[in-house]
Amino acid sequence: MRTSYAVGVDVGGTRIAAGLVDRKGRTIKEARTLTPVAAGPFGIVDTVIDLITDVSAGAHPSEIAGVGIGLPAQIDFLKQTVEFCTNLPLAGVDVRSLIMSRVRHPVTIDNDGNCAGIGESRFGAAKRVRDFVMITLGTGVGGALFLGGEPYRGSRGLAAEIGHMVIRLDGPPCPCGGRGHIESFLGRPAIAVRGREAAEAYAAHAIRAEAGGDAANVTAESVINAALKGDEIARTILLEAGEILGEALVGIVNLLNPKLIVVGGGIGESCDFLVRRAAEVIDEKALAGRRDLHVVQAELGNEAGVLGAAALAFDEHDSREGLHR
């Protein structure tokens, strides 16, 4: 049966969002709440179940294809297990079975970067593009690879950890335990450190003002807000981040020859100049794959994760039922 709706859930380190979504990517009913990190794995799972129950009430159960859930974790997609999770205590927790035993629909879990990529592919900046790379710049740096029209997950589903590629051997420590990874330069904490240093060292008044006057309270958002209001020091910090992003993407362009690179996440979506700087670096330094390549900002914002997770649930339903997209 060709069902009309799916539930998409986007589990983040700070908030969880869920939506009842139709096949055109329209959200019929949505719900969101803060992630109860202190409540432990079962508290988080219970919260996800509550949100699914809430939004599912917008349709008859027989109309719902299933539930897709994006987690900020490395997922073994074939076994549907959580292998590694730095921001939430979910590693080794059988999230899918726990949720499926309480909601009446099939559940599929995937990495949140993959879900954002599926969302942009189906409904956003990468519509009708078969080969593209998504990179999300947020608290962490994630991404998705779409090769030949499908998400590329690697042999077990652990691929596309773009944020954990080494770009400087002696670089700063990364939250994953490694060193010199893209995330250690471009994640929110790294931008905040640069902003704090500037606010302390060169009396960067605009950045400091965005943090309520105290350099110790500078966050990535203080830097972004100051830059968007025209502050040169803040802009320089973010342009340097754009240059590092560009250098990292040169390797990806040379390796994969994508048609499109979509830069998302809170930082990617608010800083068009950072994305343009990355595109310039690619244009200067990549091999022939730079020709015809477009580098764009993501279009779906916070909705990408929920819409992509719902699209994943539709795809899984349709392949179970032998339906074609």
Ligand SMILES: [Zn+2]
């Ligand atoms: Zn790392």
